[in-house]
Every structure is written in structure tokens, then in C-alpha cells.
Amino acid sequence: MEGLPQYEHIEQNDFSYRKHKMQKEEDIAICECNFNVNDPDSACGERCLNVLTSTECTPGYCPCGVHCKNQRFQRCEYAKTRLCKTEGRGWGLLADADIKAGQFIIEYCGEVISWKEAKRRSQAYEQQGLRDAYIISLNSFESIDATRKGSLARFINHSCQPNCETRKWNVLGEVRVGIFAKHDISIGTELAYDYNFEWYGGAKVRCLCGAASCSEFLGAKSRGFQEDTYLWEDNDDRYSVENIPLYDSAEDEPSSKIPKNENTYNSEYDINKNLDYSTFMNFGMVSELQLESPALIVQPLTSVSMEGVTMNPVKSEANEEMQLYSPQSFAQKNAMISQIQSNSTCQNYQVGQGPIEKKRAKHISRMKLKHIMQKEVDPKHVAKLLALKEAREEVLMYEEMKNDAASQLESLYNEIRPAVEEHERDNQDSVATSVAEKWIEVCCQKLKAEFDLHSCIIKSIACTPRMSPHQALPLDVSGMDHEIKYLEF
């Protein structure tokens, strides 16, 4: 069709990334159905044990033979659909015949890739300027990417009041994702399901589903979205938004969702909260590129002198915002800590940096602050700044404890790696509980050690006198040491 972006049409998942699983004979589920000519439902209808467990019958093993009705994915028994151009949402898919409630409409096909590869690809797609997201999650290890290869299901848009839903089925040992009708759909109606979007950062996409209870943005209910207010600025209306509404979970209370008209796309329909997979829309974590002026929100407004340490001021709107929210003394100390903590982005601290866009500064977010605060700090360099021997020793001791915890975690991972990989091969969504518990315990230990180290650093910086210039231990101000060269004695 004219204007349709290029992609390869497939009707079976593509397994270039890994081999298709071979179903072992002992794993084949055989139902107890008996074909009866007078009872159409007898050949693997709703009562079939396999249907009840969302497993397709295996050809050659089903007692109903060719009459088996439970091989819809394998036989591509799709509903009639056709492409349409929507307003503002790109291409969409319409029902080209009446569809019954519960009917299998189409399989979401694409390339089966690892979760890591999905993350890498989604970042690459964003860099290539591709805005439509086609990666969905298959299980905790794998995703389906329909960007380059896919079925017509890749054109189904999102709605906050959907007429379709996704379901996972076991087909010959592999999990496959199908789009099913939530209720009767009449010919000509656009198909839509709730993407259950997980927002990981990057551009926010305004939802144009038109539903009465629309959450206004794709992924608006996901945690990442709620914690961030970063906005994409350009001329596309979908991406240029002044106010991001915060989602109130009370809106999902059943009492507020009373079905009105079940047959239309925009009808009041309960949001399917139980979808167990989410559309993968990872535009990448906020990158250094996006954090144009990350230091600005933690810079003090005026020149600050604290225990012999002076920092040069950088004036910006964000400074003023920070001052509004915090008592000055806290802002000053916080600014200094952040200045030390910032490592890779320290160039941004230099006096005389370029002006920041007014609009951007207005929207500097909590999430950005969070990311800045997570920058690595080098405890050894902090220790060198401290005048008290005890304080220096304490920082170094906590650093050692943190390093111990990190190496413990690494060796545990090496120990359990075979178990994790084995489970992945067997397509289990989780590893054994004992392994998971051990993993969580060591992760917590590492987090605690990091927390202890950072609180010790903060305490030391706030309460310990700093070295005078002539006492200062030799500092290498090149390369990795640049995070402290902006401290002036």
C-alpha cells in the first residue's frame, strides 16, 4: 500500500537469533477429546484439556486428527482484517468481517530476540529516528521484534479501552502471542489492545485513542513514566506537551468503568489490568546527550564558601528552582556533594557553559536529579580531601566493604550462571526459588554496602574539615580525577 513503511511480512516467528525449540515427545500434551460428527465442539473445542491450558494440540498426536480445532496458530486461522490509515496514529488494522468475542484474530509475529538484544535494538531504533515501537515482551528473557519482520498484527494500535487483548499460547513447545477479541467486533471497526506499555525513558507519546478514560500518554501508568517529567520537544503534536498529567490509580476502580456500548472501538470498557506482558518500549535510559545540562539543578546560585571550599556559581533558572525548594545551607552542601559525585558529566560544571534552553530548564526533572545523583564517586579521591585520618580511614573501609560485596555478587553469578542458562533454554520464566533467594540476598548486601559507603562519604564531607592547600595529598588532576579539580581551595 502507498506510503506503507518497508518491512518483511512473515506469518511465523523468525528464529535467526536462536534455534526453534524441538518439542520432546514426553512433553507433548495429549487431550482426551473424541471427534463426534454431530457435536462440532467435540474436536478440541472449549472443553478440550489443551484448550483449557492454552496449549495447542500437536499434529499426529491429537485423538481428533484432522478434525482438531485447536491448532489455530499453526494453521494461521486468522480473522479477516485490512490495513487503514488513522488520524495521528499512523497505520492501523480494521476488522474486515464481523468478529466474535474470544475469537483468535492474528498472531503477533516477529523476530524472537533476547531481552538484552531488544534493549539494544530499541535504543538503536530511537537513534535512527524510528518512533513507532514494535517490540513486545515474550517472557522474562525474550521479546518479539516486529520492526523489520512481522505479521499484520504489528499495525494494531493501542487503546485505553480496547476491543482486543493479547494472550500467550504454548505451540509445539514455544510460547506465541495472539491477539484475541475481547468482545464482538463489527466489520470496519479498528482493532486495538492495551499495550500495557512500560515506559523506560526517552520520548513520551501522547495517546490518541480517544477513549473516555484515556491515560493521555502511552505508558502513563508505568512507574518510569510517573517518576519522570522529561519532555520531547519538536514540532510533532504527539511529542510536544506542556503538562504531563499524573495518573491516579483510583481511576481504575471497577465502579468507574461501566460498559456502555460494547461494539465500538471507543466504548467504555474495563481496562484489562491482568495482561501479563507489556509492550516493550525502551527508548533507552536518559543518556548523557539528553541531559544537556545535568549539573544545573544542583549548582548554587551564588558563590559559596564552605569550610575552605569555594565553588564558582553558574546562574540558571534551574538554580532558582532548587533554591525555592531547599533551605540554602542544604542546597549549598548538596551542591558540593553533587559536584564531587559527578564524574563523567563533570565538564558541565565549568563556568561559562552555553545557555540552556528556557523551555528545557523549566522541565528539568526529578528523574534527571536521580540520574545525576547516581554518578559514580571515587572514594579514594574523597578520602584525599579529608583532613582527619579517622575520616579518611572510614571512607576507605566502607569502600573495601562495597568492593567485597560486589565481588561476592560476581562470583555468585558465575556459580549460578549454568542454572540461569538452563532455565532459559527450558523456557521457564523464573529460576529455582533457592537460586533466586540467594541472588536477592547478595544483591541486597551489595546495595547496603553501597549505601553505607555513600552515607559515610556524605557525612565526612559535611562534617570533616578539608585539607588546606599545603597539606593536600598529591592529586592527579588528569583523566579520572577531574571530578575534584573544580574544587578550589
Ligand SMILES: C[S@@+](CC[C@H](N)C(=O)[O-])C[C@H]1O[C@@H](n2cnc3c(N)ncnc32)[C@H](O)[C@@H]1O
Ligand atoms: C505497534 S505500532 C502500531 C502501528 C503503527 N501505527 C504504524 O503505523 O506502524 C505502535 C506505534 O503506533 C503508535 N500508536 C499506537 N497506538 C497509539 C495511540 N493510541 N496513540 C498514539 N500513537 C499510537 C505509536 O507511535 C506506537 O509506538
